[in-house]
Amino acid sequence: MTATSDREQMAYISSQAADARVNVELDTGDMTLNIGPQHPATHGTLRIACQLDGEQVIRAEPMMGYMHRGYEKLCEVRTYPQCTTLINRIDWLGSFANEVPFILAAERLMEVEAPPRAQWIRTILFELSRVANLALFLGDMGVQIGALTPVFFAFRDRERVLNQIEEVTGGRFHPNFDRIGGLKDDIPKGWIEETRSVMVKMRTFCDEMEDLLVGNEIFQARCRGVGVIPPEVALGYGLSGANLRASGVDWDLRRDANPGLAWDQIEWRVWTHPDGDSFARYWVRLQETREATHMVDQLLDGLPSGPIMAKVPRIIKVPAGEAYVSTENPLGEMGYYVVSKGDLGPFRVKIRTPSFNNISIVPWVMKGVYVPDVITILGSLYFILGDIDR
C-alpha cells in the first residue's frame, strides 16, 4: 500500500461521500421552517415550527415561552396594588384595559364599588386603550402583508391617543392608574376637549385605512378566504374579541356580561362579520375602532361629577373568596380568577388572556395554507406576545 497523505485520503473520502450523496435518491419530503422566535411577523418571540411541502404548510405548531415571566406566580408574592404593576405588562398595547378586570375582581371580593365618576373615567380610558391598541393592529396588518405605509400612519395617530392616556395617568404604556375602589387621580383640566379632537383624528385615520387597505384589491386578494374559522370551532377554542365576532358570533362582554362599567349607559353596537376569514377580522376591528371613538365621545359628554375614590382602608386586605371577572379587552376576553385568603396579596391569580386562546387555534387554522398566508393569519388573529406568555 502506497503512503498517501492525509490530504489525499480526505479528498478520496469526500469524493466517495459526494458520489454517495448524489446517488441516493434526493429526499424531496417535508421541510421544517421555523418562523421565529426572531421574526418580524411574530410581534416578539413566538416561534412557529411549520412543516412545509413546497410552500404549503402541512403542520404548524406554535412554541411559546420565550417571554414567559411567570406572572401568576409573581402575583402570589405581591400585594394587590403591586399586582397591577405586573398586570400592565401583560398586553402592553392596551395596558389600562388589563388593570380593570383585576381591580374589579378585587372590588367584587371586597364588596366595594367605585363611584360613578370613577367608573366612567375607567370606561373612557378603557376605550382609549382599545383605540390605541387596535390602531396599531390596523397599520400592522398592512405591514405584515407587505404594505409599508399603514404602520407609520398607525404609529403617528396612535401617538395622539397615547398622549391623552399619558396626560391622565402619567404612563404611556403602563398607566397603573386603577385602584381598588376607584382611580388614582381625576382628569386634568382641558383634557376632555383635547380628547374630542383626537377622536376626530382617529376617525380620519380609520377612513385612511379603509382607503389604503380595506378597499385595496391586493389586500382583499390576500385576506379574503384566508384562515377561515367557522363559529363552532371558534367557540370550542375559546376565541374571543374580534376574532370571535368576525366568525359571526354576536358576543361582546361589554354588552353581555358587563361587570359594572359605563357601557350600558351609552349607545353603541357590536360589529360582527359572517365570513370568519382574515379580511373579516380586519374589518371588524376597523369598525370597532371607529365605534370606540364614538363611545369615547359619548362618555365624555355624559361624564358625571363626584368623587373618584370609594372608602377603602389604606392597607388593603381582601376578604377570602374567589371571583372571576373578565372584560372585553382590545384583544378579547381578559379575565382574572382571583382567589383570596384574606391576606394582603392574592392567594392565586389565574390570568385568562385572550391571545393565549386566540393563538391556540393556529395548528387548526394553518393546515394547508401557504407560507405567506401564515403571516396573514397570524397578523389577523392579532396577538401580543406578553399576552400569550404572561
Next chain:
Amino acid sequence: MPQLPGLIKGLGVTAKTAGRTLFPKRGWKTLIPAPQKGAVTVQYPHEKEAPPERARGVIALHEENCTACMLCSRSCPDWCIYIEGHKVKAPPRREGGKPRTVNMLDRFDIDYALCMYCGICVEVCPFDALFWTPEYEYSEPRIADLLHDKDRLGEWMDTVPDFLDYEPGSEQTVRKVPR
C-alpha cells in the same frame, strides 16, 4: 383581478399625506415646502418633546420631608429602594420640652435599572417627600450607574411641575408641591 378604484384610492392616500407633509402651510404660503413643520416626528437631539406634567419620568426626593419611615421601600414591588438611616436627638419644639428623637436619612437610593415606574412609592409616601417629574434624560452607559442616590434625586426636585387643575365636576383638591 384589478379593479382600479381601490388601488388608485390607496395611491391617493399616500400622495395626499406626502403633500400634507411637504406643504403644510395654508393660504398663499401653500407652495413653500416646509417638511420640518409637516412631519409629525420630533428631531430628538435638536428639539425635545415636552411630556405631560403627570408623566412618570423619574422620581424626585424632597429630602427635608423624608422621615425614613421605610414605607416606600417596603411597598416597592421590585424592591429597588434602599434606605438607611439613624436616629438622632433633636432639640424640643418649644421651650421646656424634652429632646425629641428623629430619624436622619443616611441613604436613599433608587435603582432605576429595576424600577418599573409604577409610582406606588410616591403614592404611599405619607409625608410628601417623593414626586414624579417628567424628566427623562438620565440614561447611563453602564447599568450600575442607574442607581441614583439622594443627592441626585434631590436635584430632580427642581424639575417637578405643579399639580394640574382638574376638569369641572371633580371633587379632588389640587395638591401643592413643597419648594
Next chain:
Amino acid sequence: MTTLLALPYWQETGIKLGLALAIIPTTSLILVYLFLFKMMAFMQSRLGPNDTGPYGTLQLIAEAIKFLQKEDIHPAQADRRVFRMAPVVVLGSTFLLYVILPAGPDAVVENLDTGIFYAMAVSSLSVLGILMAGWSSANKYALLGGLRAAGQLIAYELPLILAVMGVVIQAETLNLQEIVVAQATGEIFGFGGIGNPFIFTQFLAFLIFMIAAQAELTQTPFDMPVAETELVGGFHIEYTGFRFLLFFMAEFGTAFAFAALASVMFLGGWWIPGFDVDDNILNVLGPGVMLGKILLISFFIFWVRFTYPRLREDQLQKFAWKVLIPLSLANIVLTGIFKVVF
C-alpha cells in the same frame, strides 16, 4: 451621426466604461435618497434622514461606509464560492444593462443594433445571481426566496418582452437609438411638435411593461422574493456588509435602468422637441432630459411600492399568465394590424 470628441477608440471606450462604472452607485444613490429616503418619509408623515449633510443627502454615503466597515460573514454551511459570487453576478447584470442606455445621440457606451434584445437578455441574468444567493446561503428562507424569485422573474420576463414587441413593431427596429429617433420624427395625427412618444400609441404596452418591470425589480406588490415580514429578506437574508451593499446597489441600479428603458421606449428618450435628432447639443442636454424622465417613471415605481401590500406567489403567477401575457399578445396583434392598415 457626428461625434462629440474625436478620440482614439480605446480612450473613448475607457471613458465610457469609467462613466458607466461610476454611474451605478450614483444612480442608485439618487433613487434611494430621493424616493426611499425622502419620498417614503413624506408619504408617512416623517422627515427622513436630515442630519448627514444638507437635507440628509450624504446619508447613503455614510451608510455605504458603514456597510464597508462591517464584517463579511459567511454562514457555516454556505457554499462559499457561490455565495461570494452571487452579488457580483447580480450587479454584473445591472452593469451590463447600462451599456446600451442612450443619453444622447452619441452619449451611449455601445449602440447595439439589437439593443432591446440585449437588454432583455442581460436583465434576466440577475435571476441566476439570485438563485445562486438563495441556494448557497444554506438557509431555508433564502432558498424559498430564491425559488420564488426564479419563478417570478421568469414568469414576468415574458410579458416584459411581449410588451416591448409592440414598440419594436411600431419603431421597426431593435436599436434603442433608432427607437428614440422614430419617436422624435413621428407625428400624432399630423402634429409633430412633440414627436410621437409611444406612450400614446402603446399605452397598454407601457402599462404591461411597468407592471412587469415592477415584478422584475421585486418591488411591492411583487416583492415576495424579499418579503421582509415573511421571508425576512429572502435570498439576501444571510448577506452582510459590502455584499449586501452590492445587492442593494443592484436593486436600485436596475430600477434606474428599467426606468431608463421605459423612458427611451415610451417617453421619447433624450430627445427634446425643437432640436434635430443628431444635434450635438443633445449630447449635453440629453442626459438631463433622460434623468428627468427616469425620475418621473421611478416616482411611479416607488409610489406603488410604498402604497400597496404584496400579492401571494400563486396570485402573482396567475396574474402573469392569465392577464398580462394574453393582454400583451393582444397588444402585439393590434399593433400589427394598425401597422399594416396605416
Next chain:
Amino acid sequence: MTDETPPEENVDVDEKREALITSFSEILGEDLVESQLRPNEDLWLRVRSESWQDSIRAVQSAGFEYFGFLSAIDWEIAPEGRYEDTEFDGGLDEEDDEPVEVDSSTGYAGGESRFQILAQFYSLSQQVGVILKTDVGEDMTIDTIRDIFPGADWHERETYEMFGISFRGHPTLQPLYLPTEFEGHPLRKDFPLLARQVKPWPGVVDIEEIPEHLEAQLEAEVMAAFEANGGAS
C-alpha cells in the same frame, strides 16, 4: 344589536343562576358534589373527578359551548409567604398578622384535595358563565377534555407543566412554556421563587437606634445647644 340591556336583567340573574343549579343537579345527578353561588356574580359547581369528562360534556350540551379557560389551584400554604420578613411586615399591616389557618377546602364549592382543577364556560344564549371544579386525587391524573373543547389542549398542557397534573388521553402532554429539561412545577406553592430568594428584602433594614450608652450624652449636647441658642431650634 344596539346595547339594550333590559334593566330588569340584573335582578333576574340571581334567579337565572338558581335555576341553573337545579337544572345542573338534574343533568349531572350525583356527579355534582357541591355548588355555590355568589348572587349576580358567578356560579361554582364541583363535580366528581371520575366523571370530569362526562360532566363537561353535559355542561356543553346544556348550552355552555364557549370555552373560557382551564387551570388548577394549589391549596397548600406557601412556606415562604411573600418572602418579606414577617417581623417587619407590621410596617404594612395595621394589625398583627394572624397566621392564616392552613386548610385546603377554603375554596368555593368545597374540596378535599390539595389540587383542584377549575374550568370556566359561557353560555352565549343565556349570557351566563359557570365555573366547574373538581378535585385531583393522589395519582395527580384527570381525564382530558380537549376532545370536547379543543381549546383546552394548551390549557391542559400549561396546567401539566405548572402543577404536574397529568391529563389522561392527552396526546401531546409536553411543556408549553418551560424548556424540556426544566424540573419542578413552578405554580405549586412549595416551588421556591428564586428571584425573591437571591436578594434580601430592602424593607428589612430598619432605622439605626441610638446606642444606649450615648443617649444621655447626645441628649445633653442637644439641650445645651438649644439653650445656648435661646430656645430657638
